[in-house]
Amino acid sequence: MNKSWKILAIGILACVLVIALTPYLWILLTSFKGRLDILSPDPRWFFTPTFSNYPEVFLGKDYLPLVLNSLIISISSTVLSIGIGVPAAYVFARTDFAGKEDLFFFFLTTRMAPPISIAVPLFMFFTALGLTDTIYAVVIAHTSFNLSLVVWMMRGFFAEIPREIDEAAMMDGRSKLGAFVRVVVPMAAPGMAATAVLCFILSWNEFLYAFILVAFEGRPLTVGIPGLITPHGTLWGQVAAVAVVATLPILVFTFLVQKHLVRGLTFGAVKG
């Protein structure tokens, strides 16, 4: 690559970076702004920072338990999806049975309908079960959409591990299940970590199902944000503070596993 191309590439990357980062930077700045700076008609990049938004919303409005709710929901649905989806993906990767590809495709189709179209049936379903307004409803709902993702991604990772590895473990003295649990799963661990992080992110960011299924008890951070739109106006500083806290774990996790994440996604897409 010659020099002018390199400069052009850097220029394009810089533009993309600015476009991608500006909203986040703006939220970050807003969370430290006072009311006047926020509502000022011309955007202000420089202002005297205030640190009152964070304590006001998390302590004053008691939003701290919502962080805990978000964590419980995301972690539980991730653990459930991985626990159910990983063995299923292994079966898809290793065994042949009638209608395998159709069933695999069916898993994918569960994600094709717009979420809103399922929201009302889901609400009625959970009402019948008496689970509405509980954290369990959200966990189950999130598991339902993360499961297809786990099966889809993990099949690719398992397909990458040669069948002979399972067989070698069986020759070495493991049962079929032992070979899967003790040898294949540890070898697929990087892929599983990436998949788990993606599940966590999707669950953590999810708003629609959580909003419909829980009104007060057990609502996660995302559902807490609309509560800051009051009859007296939107509390933009506090909204921004919640948004900043809500994005932090995502940022950290994405940086940790970005390499595996990209590989896992493209793999599933190409090979599945």
Next chain:
Amino acid sequence: MGVSFREVTKKFPDGTRALDRLNLEFDQGEFIVLLGPSGSGKTTACRLLAGLETSSEGRIEINGKDITHLPPRMRGIGMVFQNYALYSHKSVFENIAYPLRIRKVGKADIESRVGAIADLLQIGNYLHRKPAQLSGGQAQRVAVARALVWEPTICVMDEPLSNLDALLRLHMRTELSRLYRRLGKTFVFVTHDQEEAMTLATRIAVLRDGKLVQFDEPRTIYREPANRFVAEFMGRPAMNTIEGIVRDGIFRAGDIACPVDRPEGPVTLGIRPEQVELVQAGSEDAITLAVDVRELIEPDTLLIFQTGAGALTVRTQKNCDHIEVGQPVGLRFPREALHYFDASTGERLR
């Protein structure tokens, strides 16, 4: 006592019959090579023995015990795979130690046994490495060590040398031969390479289309092939087989005419390229043919002739520098070197 396949048939769900009523019996301590072209069922036979596939019909016994439906871990068989199948997340030491760990062998015992087998296979210096840091030859040694460390009664190897480059392959072949003589275990080795089979085996089982064609010592397989298929499969270059007719004690096919001790009628004549003698062109009893292609494979020379009944290959150690393409050359087929096969079935005629 030993291993026996009794009427073993394997049909796959797609309908292919990989093994067709295989009967094979051999003793403990033998080095058995399953040899055949791809699709002959040799790998299936070895996987059935290992327990990685289940037979559709028939039974397999080890020392008189029916193992047909036992899971792999209960058969006492170690296995080496073509692609090594090492656990990439474990060190070489842990790879080799794994069968011992599963069997809950004590720590000190593991150390000494892994050390001993590693020394035997000359991989003692790599024990701390990860499989990704090994060359093909080293990885294959680790795989062999892992298969042998827990002292199984039988070691099964499925084309273990096929992924190695030519030189390393020869080297590993010699090593395996030495290992076999030192350990005295039963080895079952799958290959499509007749040279590997000849050098390693105490007995070779030649398979074709899921059927056992011949089961004999390497020398017998080479000298007395049971049929035309075995004759052409063993030896490089392949045995010349010429379809012709015997009349008045003379075999005739195309430009070839040679005296034979056969009754009248059609027959397939076989002669190995290295057993054809070069004689003066035009001399008595000589078949005179023009050289079509001359190939030098030092120190030997291959001369290929067109006979009007197919090509004829001659391998000679004589200096052929003076022979030009197109030049007529005299050939003689010594009677004791001739093989005869049934013209229709291809079976050996005695």
